[in-house]
Amino acid sequence: LVVVGGGSGGLACSKEGKQRASVGVILSIGTKWGLGGTCVNVGCIPKKLMHQSALLGGAVKDAAKYGWSIPDKVSHDWTSMSSAVQNHVKSLNWGHRVQLQDKAPTEQCFFMFLRSIVYLISYLLCPQTVLTAENIVIATGGRPKYPAHIPGAMEHGITNVALECAGFLTGIGLDTTIMVRSIALRGFDQQMAGLVTAHMASHGTQFLWRCIPKKVEKLPSGALQVTWADTNSQCEEQATFDTVLWAVGRAPETRSLNLEGVGVAHNKDTGKIIVTEDEATSVEHIYAIGDIGEGRPELTPTAIKAGRLLARRLAGISSELMNYHNVPTTVFTPLEYGCVGLSEEEAERRHGKDGIEVYHAFYKPLEFTVAERDASQCYIKVVCKRDGDRRILGLHFTGPSAGEVVQGFALGFQCGATYSDLLATVGIHPTCAEELTKLHITKRSGLDATVTGC
Numbered sequence: 001l002v003v004v005g006g007g008s009g010g011l012a013c014s015k016e017g018k019q020r021a022s023v024g025v026i027l028s029i030g031t032k033w034g035l036g037g038t039c040v041n042v043g044c045i046p047k048k049l050m051h052q053s054a055l056l057g058g059a060v061k062d063a064a065k066y067g068w069s070i071p072d073k074v075s076h077d078w079t080s081m082s083s084a085v086q087n088h089v090k091s092l093n094w095g096h097r098v099q100l101q102d103k104a105p106t107e108q109c110f111f112m113f114l115r116s117i118v119y120l121i122s123y124l125l126c127p128q129t130v131l132t133a134e135n136i137v138i139a140t141g142g143r144p145k146y147p148a149h150i151p152g153a154m155e156h157g158i159t160n161v162a163l164e165c166a167g168f169l170t171g172i173g174l175d176t177t178i179m180v181r182s183i184a185l186r187g188f189d190q191q192m193a194g195l196v197t198a199h200m201a202s203h204g205t206q207f208l209w210r211c212i213p214k215k216v217e218k219l220p221s222g223a224l225q226v227t228w229a230d231t232n233s234q235c236e237e238q239a240t241f242d243t244v245l246w247a248v249g250r251a252p253e254t255r256s257l258n259l260e261g262v263g264v265a266h267n268k269d270t271g272k273i274i275v276t277e278d279e280a281t282s283v284e285h286i287y288a289i290g291d292i293g294e295g296r297p298e299l300t301p302t303a304i305k306a307g308r309l310l311a312r313r314l315a316g317i318s319s320e321l322m323n324y325h326n327v328p329t330t331v332f333t334p335l336e337y338g339c340v341g342l343s344e345e346e347a348e349r350r351h352g353k354d355g356i357e358v359y360h361a362f363y364k365p366l367e368f369t370v371a372e373r374d375a376s377q378c379y380i381k382v383v384c385k386r387d388g389d390r391r392i393l394g395l396h397f398t399g400p401s402a403g404e405v406v407q408g409f410a411l412g413f414q415c416g417a418t419y420s421d422l423l424a425t426v427g428i429h430p431t432c433a434e435e436l437t438k439l440h441i442t443k444r445s446g447l448d449a450t451v452t453g454c
Contacts (some may be wrong), residue, residue: 007037009303034093054171
């Protein structure tokens with residue numbers, strides 16, 4: 001088994017495969033990152049740790065209301081935070097390397113730069129090595145896009161995700177502006193997206209809506225001057241910033257794989273590999289998992305699970321396929337947003353407006369009360385089929401620890417939960433999650449959905 005890529009999916013597949021295959025090989029794309037790919041090095045892990053740093057800043061502000069004596073001026077040290085985060089990331093890099101060796105201590109694990117699927121060179125630029133294997137799994141993931149058509153974008157910009165980065169940067173006291181061409185959180189429920197951005201705006205993040213960047217220039221002072229077109233006013237505007245971060249999507253890391261040469265079918269526009277339900281490509285014995293698969297969710301847990309299941313199928317010990325339906329996820333913005341299932345827009349498109357019922361509530365987390373926090377964007381929405389057993393189609397939650405809340409309810413989706421099942425569930429008091437078990441106001445009724453009392 002040859003696994004191409006050392007990210008979440010590739011590592012999971014290789015660790016599982018090395019327990020059963022005669023040889024397990026990891027071939028890492030040439031990068032300064034350690035093992036673990038985007039998630040470990042520049043994605044989920046450091047992002048949530050910095051999100052936590054910002055949340056702690058908010059907790060410090062609340063602390064006085066709860067009786068703590070806090071100095072008048074509290075400041076954030078970026079260097080201390082980044083060092084701690086980077087040290088944790090390095091520990092994960094090392095842990096993955098150790099686990100690969102521990103899974104099969106009698107076999108050798110190769111770490112090489114990728115040149116094509118089967119032609120590689122080592123880190124020391126040794127002569128080409130040719131490897132052959134019964135099965136090849138491509139798990140090279142993706143890389144952030146730069147808008148190369150915008151002058152200065154690549155020369156002067158960095159990349160990551162938009163709302164989450166802007167949220168924690170604002171949270172640790174930095175002036176942050178988000179430029180949005182059209183809508184926020186494309187692909188997510190847009191009512192929920194509006195609550196997330198409204199909360200961010202009320203806490204200091206600036207938004208430039210319906211604006212299109214034109215160029216980025218570096219001034220003699222070192223500042224970056226950004227020029228953009230405001231499609232609302234039809235005017236061209238400028239402002240200066242210390243850093244410009246592009247968050248315009250990701251592209252699959254497939255260009256260096258010589259897919260055409262081996263006949264692997266892929267989408268010429270997106271670069272993503274066409275895969276079947278069992279992760280197979282158009283070429284026998286070549287598979288693709290994770291973000292590079294056409295139509296696959298770009299999420300770490302799906303890549304990990306798909307990789308493990310594929311390794312087991314290749315070993316002949318299982319026939320289980322990856323279930324890509326109703327995958328839960330969370331956006332770690334200052335007010336977290338977690339969801340599973342369909343957005344209200346998608347449910348209406350599939351079943352018609354009269355075919356769905358939406359139960360909803362605006363609630364106030366108990367921890368917000370003493371701190372006198374604004375809870376106007378804390379909201380729950382459950383989208384159900386209107387007829388029959390009122391099966392739940394989508395569940396959406398904004399509020400503290402949204403990921404933890406939705407992770408638990410995601411199990412119900414796999415079991416075909418209905419609105420009646422939700423009401424039959426006893427809530428844990430006092431929690432935010434219990435509000436889901438008490439939903440009784442429908443959007444259709446037009447009644448006030450604000451929760452009052454316990």
